[in-house]
Amino acid sequence: MVRARPRISDVARLAGVSTATVSRALSNPSMVTAETRATVAAAVKATGYRLNLTARNLRHSRTGGVLALVPNLANPFFSQILSGIAGVLGPAGYNLLVADTRTSDPETLLAYAEPSRADGLIVLDGSLAAESLARVPLVEACEWIPGLQAPRVKIDNRAAAKLAIDHLVGLGHRRIGHVTGPTQNVLSIARLAGTHEALAEHGLTLPDSAIYHGDFGLQSGQEAARQWLVQDPNTRPSALFLASDEMACGLIGELHRQGLQVPRDLSVVGFDDIELIAHIAPPLTTIRQPRADLGRIAAESLLRLLSGEAAPEGDHILPVELVLRDSTAPWAD
Amino acid sequence: MVRARPRISDVARLAGVSTATVSRALSNPSMVTAETRATVAAAVKATGYRLNLTARNLRHSRTGGVLALVPNLANPFFSQILSGIAGVLGPAGYNLLVADTRTSDPETLLAYAEPSRADGLIVLDGSLAAESLARVPLVEACEWIPGLQAPRVKIDNRAAAKLAIDHLVGLGHRRIGHVTGPTQNVLSIARLAGTHEALAEHGLTLPDSAIYHGDFGLQSGQEAARQWLVQDPNTRPSALFLASDEMACGLIGELHRQGLQVPRDLSVVGFDDIELIAHIAPPLTTIRQPRADLGRIAAESLLRLLSGEAAPEGDHILPVELVLRDSTAPWAD
DNA sequence: CTGAAAGCGCTTACAG
DNA sequence: CTGAAAGCGCTTACAG
Numbered sequence: 001m002v003r004a005r006p007r008i009s010d011v012a013r014l015a016g017v018s019t020a021t022v023s024r025a026l027s028n029p030s031m032v033t034a035e036t037r038a039t040v041a042a043a044v045k046a047t048g049y050r051l052n053l054t055a056r057n058l059r060h061s062r063t064g065g066v067l068a069l070v071p072n073l074a075n076p077f078f079s080q081i082l083s084g085i086a087g088v089l090g091p092a093g094y095n096l097l098v099a100d101t102r103t104s105d106p107e108t109l110l111a112y113a114e115p116s117r118a119d120g121l122i123v124l125d126g127s128l129a130a131e132s133l134a135r136v137p138l139v140e141a142c143e144w145i146p147g148l149q150a151p152r153v154k155i156d157n158r159a160a161a162k163l164a165i166d167h168l169v170g171l172g173h174r175r176i177g178h179v180t181g182p183t184q185n186v187l188s189i190a191r192l193a194g195t196h197e198a199l200a201e202h203g204l205t206l207p208d209s210a211i212y213h214g215d216f217g218l219q220s221g222q223e224a225a226r227q228w229l230v231q232d233p234n235t236r237p238s239a240l241f242l243a244s245d246e247m248a249c250g251l252i253g254e255l256h257r258q259g260l261q262v263p264r265d266l267s268v269v270g271f272d273d274i275e276l277i278a279h280i281a282p283p284l285t286t287i288r289q290p291r292a293d294l295g296r297i298a299a300e301s302l303l304r305l306l307s308g309e310a311a312p313e314g315d316h317i318l319p320v321e322l323v324l325r326d327s328t329a330p331w332a333d
Numbered sequence: 334m335v336r337a338r339p340r341i342s343d344v345a346r347l348a349g350v351s352t353a354t355v356s357r358a359l360s361n362p363s364m365v366t367a368e369t370r371a372t373v374a375a376a377v378k379a380t381g382y383r384l385n386l387t388a389r390n391l392r393h394s395r396t397g398g399v400l401a402l403v404p405n406l407a408n409p410f411f412s413q414i415l416s417g418i419a420g421v422l423g424p425a426g427y428n429l430l431v432a433d434t435r436t437s438d439p440e441t442l443l444a445y446a447e448p449s450r451a452d453g454l455i456v457l458d459g460s461l462a463a464e465s466l467a468r469v470p471l472v473e474a475c476e477w478i479p480g481l482q483a484p485r486v487k488i489d490n491r492a493a494a495k496l497a498i499d500h501l502v503g504l505g506h507r508r509i510g511h512v513t514g515p516t517q518n519v520l521s522i523a524r525l526a527g528t529h530e531a532l533a534e535h536g537l538t539l540p541d542s543a544i545y546h547g548d549f550g551l552q553s554g555q556e557a558a559r560q561w562l563v564q565d566p567n568t569r570p571s572a573l574f575l576a577s578d579e580m581a582c583g584l585i586g587e588l589h590r591q592g593l594q595v596p597r598d599l600s601v602v603g604f605d606d607i608e609l610i611a612h613i614a615p616p617l618t619t620i621r622q623p624r625a626d627l628g629r630i631a632a633e634s635l636l637r638l639l640s641g642e643a644a645p646e647g648d649h650i651l652p653v654e655l656v657l658r659d660s661t662a663p664w665a666d
Numbered sequence: 667c668t669g670a671a672a673g674c675g676c677t678t679a680c681a682g
Numbered sequence: 683c684t685g686a687a688a689g690c691g692c693t694t695a696c697a698g
Contacts, residue, residue: 005448007675018685023677033683053449054391055675058690063387065398065428074416074625076409076608083407086433090441095398095430095450100419108423115338116386116691117428218612246609253612275409276579279551279586281614292407340691351669356693366667388691391674449675 006047015043026051065095066302067118071125071143073100077216077244077272077291078124081141084295085122092303094119101125106132120302122295123150126186137305141298143186151305152315153298157187160287161194162201163322164241164269167285169202172331173267177210177237179224179247185216191243191271210237214247221250228266229258238331239267245274245286252280252327263329273323283325290318339380348376359384398428399635400451404458404476406433410549410579410605410624411457414474417628418455425636427452434458439465453635455628456483459519470638474631476519484638485648486631490520493620494527495534496655497574497602500618502535505664506600510543510570512557512580518549524576524604543570547580554583561599562591571664572600578607578619585613585660596662606656616658623651
């Protein structure tokens, strides 16, 4: 037979006090005498009482949860970020809810950004509509929604592109190409713009023929390789900066299959520094994003927002770093 | 000025009906007349009313959430699984909560498996204490907790090991080694046992010197490579079956750095079929686990449990598959 | 079909 | 320091 969960009134009855006193003894011990505290503690133990969080949340007009809106949960890129978020939210007493924005229909999405579902949002998808989110406190992380007023935690994507380009130019490359992320994506746009700018500083240009349109995924890196392979070896890029490591892997894999070598035939710089790419052949030179830190700081910013502190001024920009490995080599025409 | 959220009573007043009628019109439309329905709908629109889920949940004595207990959120292995879970839970109206069991202290962990926090649990960590979970409906996925009575969704790890070993034996290998996962892990144990069994069927054995103790991570694969490298080339394994693709990557990377080639010098079979390893050099032969399906089916089983259906009999075993790529080659001593 | 009222299980301002 | 009571915002058995 299933006994119903004990409620606070069960504890009160057993302890011979009011429910108010039990509540105080539990959540504000200093408000009751040591003796009361002990009596209540004994009654709690005897009944096996555990606080009903839903009831407390209703009373406090809060949900106790924070929702992370992830563009694609299946993408390993987000694991570290979620881990960083969870590491902050858990100890702070918040539940971490996650939802995949790509696989949810707009209706569902609207229902997600709902004050009764989560106390706050961590938005990792820059393609969402600002209006649908406006009802809940939120911070943006990694990506951002143009026009949306909210604290942002991100990297300087243009500066990152400059690191990559400067490195390649320093190695003697003059024909440098770029493999983009999804066309509309804010990161893609920033990284492409940064590539243009950095090349310009060196008196170089990025012709359309050296721009390969990808989507951050493996397949599109492979596709970029195929496009590059059919271009004139004398005029095609001698080096490629890719907007993600995954695409770089796809590209290198395809090049290998076609009998070409990286970096001998093509220098490659990736983006993200996902764990595996230090161990592939060749180990990939890339731009490191502090993914766990991005998650951690986004969560901390949101907690500050929820506790009523003033929203931080300006964006929170985290440093990136060029990690030199073996996928780039000097070049002389 | 901040206007409080409208409540159901605001809608009722405007519509000139009782709160009960509003509630019915919203969650059980067929219980009210079409006219009432229209009046209520208009009042909802006019007030901008949205249901407070916490209140409804309290009333229904449920939380509306399902908690996934993940051993390590930072591990990309779980992204696809979470994605599979989210794909089922979202449409069913449940929130997906996630928590990292490794970074949570036992106290916190106990508080997680709390009926007032989640209606059900999807347990992905086989190292948790059965007692701490017993209070909430749950299913186990991938890993399992010995002694815990709960529906399990998993693969046949022994059969998977047999696929790998049969393949290697078929190529002529006689000295076959195994790189394990963490010693206490149920998957490690099953895969090691499966390796023993499969070798025995071919009249072969797995000497201690051919067992390398890893932890599923990249570094430990690298470490296994170092151990193998210092063993006598004439007696050390000519082929290795590893309990994870990550370890296989770490191992191959280290072998390359030492000037050895896979599969020329060593045949390698991994486990999991994570996306990237199809694109490394050499593309890895491995055992494919249907990760998204594992998550999906675990979520479906839990929903069935929560809806009061009888728990399914026995474990739900999903098929694995040997994916042949280029990291294994014939061998003749 | 609809309404009045009780109740889900807490917390807290108020009074003593 | 403690208690009685109201209330967080819903839903539903009961009555009409």
